[in-house]
Amino acid sequence: MTDQISNIAEKREMTINMGPQHPSTHGVLRLELDLDGEVIKNTRPNIGYLHRCFEKYAEEMDDYSKVIPYTDRMDYVSAMNQEHGYVIAVERMLEIEVPERVEYIRVIMAEMQRIASHLLGIGAFGLDLGAFTPFLYCFIEREKILDIFEKTSGARLLYNYYAIGGMIKDVHPDFKKDTNEFVKTFRPKIKELNDLLSGNKIFIKRTANIGVLPEKVALNYGASGPVLRGSGVEWDLRKNDPYSIYDRFDFEIPIGKGEMGTLGDCWDRYIVRVREMEQSLRIIEQALEGMPDEGDVTEGIPKRIRPKEGELYARSETPRGELGYYIISDKSASPFRVKARAPSFVHLGLLPAISKGALIADMVAIVGSIDIVLGEVDR
């Protein structure tokens, strides 16, 4: 026994598994870590534990609209954004326009979902680093958003609310009132969150200068969303490749500036999410004001969905980054090929690059800061 221990101590190098049932991997993810003492030499992410082959399901559906519930289950904490990405792709294939009111409802839903998703991401990030209270505060606010979603769509997580060419049904009569109320009460809560977590000395010590992702590396690895913006790149598909009606709204793209340490560290990625919530509130306010009161949201839904032959790649900005759908149509009622390009999949791929040389405890901070959802990684 003592011989064995001294052998390990001499060698110092070992490989350990983090996960698949580790609380800070945010799902079932296994990281093989090659360690030298406490220092990470190499990281090998092992994924696939939640693989359901979404793409095969999509190809075997006899209708494009039957794919929508499956998209919900990809990134289950931002299901509205997932549906939005898919419906705009199919609508572009059909070359149809959707009514004004639908566009406004979609944008409000997508931005509310962005806030809900960021709250979960931020809360869980804090929790990973030992800050328990902000997690509960975030969940109080997230719950309010889910209540609004539940009133309208009937579901709290997996909504199946967007339809190709419209929405499944109109919003609840209280929707405008509830949303306005939420926007009003939520703004001061962001300040509270900043006081609790963003400026917290211990939190800054754990996140600043950790997991630095330089701009060039980020682009080469295909990073997008808050991960790319945290590295100082002003890049947001809502502005740079506008879809839906995002070009009508006035909002800013928050980027990392290296305020607490190095540009592109964990704190930068975190603060981008906090600031994005404020911008989402601005969009929601403008959209609530501009939303037409009248209009049938179901009238534009086509009875028969059969795109002509062709293919396209459509992308949209989800809370995690660029969600792309590559769809090939062969004129039949079901898609010939659907490929989902999930941002979490790409971001997990760059984990080995930013965790080299970090301490094993910092791995928790790095995984939390790229905010992955395993349902989307494994599809």
Next chain:
Amino acid sequence: MKTPEEIFNYLTNQFGEEDLSFESRDIGQPWITVLASKIREVSKFLRDDSELLFDTLMCLSGIHYPKEEELGVAYHLHSTKLTHNIALKVRVPESKPNVPSVESIWKTANWHEREAWDMVGVVFDDHPNHKRILLPDDWEGHPLRKDYVQQEFYQGMPTGE
């Protein structure tokens, strides 16, 4: 910023017309079909040329064409500096599905190529870690092929319907 046609013309000036062809269908986006053996050379040019600067690979997808008995790989590129997009496509026969890896050009390709191997069965030459990614290493077949039949048992466990 260039349109797909302009990018195609720019490429044919550099590489000649034999290895490249411009294709489009009734709807959607056009693409450039590239001879498999040329894909790495073309990709490198697309990334480094000062008038193209395709710095990101947005998506890489494997496709199975059962009628032609071919496999395809689609590359969707984007330039954040010049804000233009282009799609490339490579087609190889099922019997010899080898495509040069572009991992050395865009690191994103590493995982995407592993996924295309796992799901469709395209072999990427010179890939640094050519292994399955979503399925277990000892899984049989490639699920996204149109003629795929799921194995009945995996390590003695029934795989179900």
